[in-house]
Amino acid sequence: MFKPRVKAKSAEEIVKIQESCTIVVKALAHVASIIRPGVSGKFLDKEAETLINDLGGKPAFKGYNGFPASLCISVNDAVVHGIPRDKELQEGDVVSVDCGAVMNGYFGDSAYTFALAPVSDDITKLLRITNESLYKGVEQARVGNRIGDIAFSIQEYTEIKHGYGVVRELVGHGIGKNLHEAPDVPNFGRRGNGLCLEENWTIAIEPMINMGTKHVYQAPDRWTILTKDGKPSAHFEHTVAVKPQGGMILSDHRPIVEEIKNNPNIVNISENI
Secondary structure, eight states: OOOOOOOOOOHHHHHHHHHHHHHHHHHHHHHHHHOOTTOBHHHHHHHHHHHHHHTTOEESSTTGGGOOSSEEEEETTEEEOOOOOSSBOOTTOEEEEEEEEEETTEEEEEEEEEEBSSOOHHHHHHHHHHHHHHHHHHHTOBTTOBHHHHHHHHHIIIIITTOOEEOSSOOEEEOSSSSSEEEEEOSSOOTTOSOBOOTTOEEEEOOEEESSOSOEEEOTTSSOEEETTOOOEEEOBEEEEOBTTSOEESSOOHHHHHHHHTOTTBOOGGGGO
C-alpha cells in the first residue's frame, strides 16, 4: 500500500507556520469587523488582501491553480471555494470565509463561517455544531492516534449525532512549505484507520458540513462547490500541530470571536453553546 511521506516540522518551522496563521486570523478578524448586509464579497476580498500585504505576508490563494482572489467566500449553499463577487450580501446569508497566507516560506490556513442576522435557529445550530466538531477533531490530533480518529470524531458529532451531511469529496490536508501537503485529513472515517499521527506534523482540519445532503456539485465557474439540495453549509478550519496531548492550535480564532461580539450584524454562535 502506498504511504504518503509526511514530514514532521521543527520547532522553528512551527513558529513560522504560526506567524502565517496569525496573519490569516487577523485578516478574518478584520472581515468580522466589517461584514454586514450591503457589502460585497469583492470588497471583503480587497480589504483582506490589503491587510495581508501590510502585515508582510502574501495571499496564499490568489493565483493558486488560477484562483482569482485572496479569499474564498462561499455564501449559503456554497460549501467552499466561492469566488468573491460584486453581489451585495443580505440579511440571513451564511458566509463562509476561507483565508490563507504565506510568509517566510511557510503557509497558514484557516476559515470561519458568519451568519448575518437575523437567521433561523436551524442556521445557528448548524454553525455551532460545525464549529464544535472542529475542536473535537483538534482534540484527536495527538501522537499515536490515527487520521481516522480525527475523521470519525467529526463525523460522529455532525452526521451520526445531529443528522447533517459530511462532504466526502473535500478534505483537510497537511500544510507547511506548501499550502497543501500530505496527509489528507477527511471529516469522515473509522476509528483506528489511516496513518499514525507523529509529533509535529502540521495539518489543517476543516469540517465542511451541510444542513441537508452530503452530496455536492461544482458550479460552472469550475471553483465553487455547492450542495445538491440547495441547503446551507458551514465551514470552520484550524491549522494545528500534532502533539502528545492533542492538536496545538496555530490559528487561534479568539480575535475573530471578539470582533463578532462587537458587530451586531453577525450572530454570535458562542452565546448559543
